[in-house]
Amino acid sequence: MLEIRNVTKRFGGLTAVHDVSTTIERGLVNAIIGPNGAGKTTFFNLVSGTIAPTTGSIVFEGRDVTGLRADQVARLGISRTFQSTTLFDMATVLDNLIVGHRLRTRSGLVDVLFDTKRLREEERLCREKAREALDFVGLSHVAQRLAGDISQEERKRVAFALALATEPKLVLLDEPAGGVNPEETAGLAELIRKFVRHGITVCLIEHKMDMIMSLADRIMVLNYGEKIAEGTPAEIRSNPAVIDAYLGSEHAVP
Structure with missing residues (x-):
């Protein structure tokens, strides 16, 4: 549904996203995880048209949308939420x-x-x-x-x-469960599943690993702006690079 091809975003001397390639699969819950400052929200900003990539391309349903304005991207069917609900x-x-x-x-x-x-x-x-x-x-x-x-x-x-x-056809959710309790988190996770059941593909950023591991079909991991892993929740939980950079032993496969 969405193809990211070698996307890089630089802000002066800072590279926030570096040479990231990935795909967002239609009809699935796709997740992006990683430490604070890993480039996750910048990645969403690139996809949604808030900012343009320095290099690379973004293709949505076969159409190159690289550099389109946010309103143009939204009209094509990509919507998003933000960490802070304004x-x-x-x-x-x-x-x-x-x-x-x-x-x-x-x-x-x-x-x-x-x-x-x-x-x-x-x-x-x-x-x-x-x-x-x-x-x-x-x-x-x-x-x-x-x-x-x-x-x-x-x-x-x-x-x-x-x-x-x-x-929308694709919804980008930036920390949808931030600031809510476990019971409310479960309710929001069920709402995300409802989106998918009604034909809306979801990609989310979230730090609540229990939620991600039970909800996501595919996960991409960013660290210092680079993709270090991608796969199913089981594959991510057993990846040594991900455990070392982000998950820690408590979320690793026993």
Whole structure:
């Protein structure tokens, strides 16, 4: 579904990602792990169009998307969440999600000035898609609450819903379980499985290894910006380089 070919990203004298090649497989939960500063979020920024690679190419469904803007990448079907869930806190949860489907609409200033039929229809559709996304993540009951008044776990689910409202084919989740307790982590893991069951491919960054090892189909490991391993959870847990660089003996295969 997604092919990364020899991608490197330099910031001045710092190489954040170095010559990384990998593939994201359709219909699977793909994971990226590694120590802090390993280049994981930079990798997501490259795929989502937030930044452009210094060298290398990114191909999505056979189309070269290297250097496209984030909004262009999103329209092609790649959506993402961030480590820090930033919402419009003084707007309702529903209104936050209406923004998500806006990239699929065509109305402009003229439509607003003349209150056109297209504008009204697209506003109705955005609201409908927002409600569908809230229902999908189990948050219909907080639709009219201010985003600033909901819990951290609910904010994580709203971030999932916001990504879903863009009608993605591939969702990039950056530490989706950060800052939530084990019970809430299990609920978010089940939500990720639900995404895949509904035809949305997932790639996630996460430090909670118990979650990753039980959830991911494929794992790539980054260290100092370089790929040091790739494979199934069982293969990663038994890889000496990964154990030494990141996992430690507590997560190794006994």
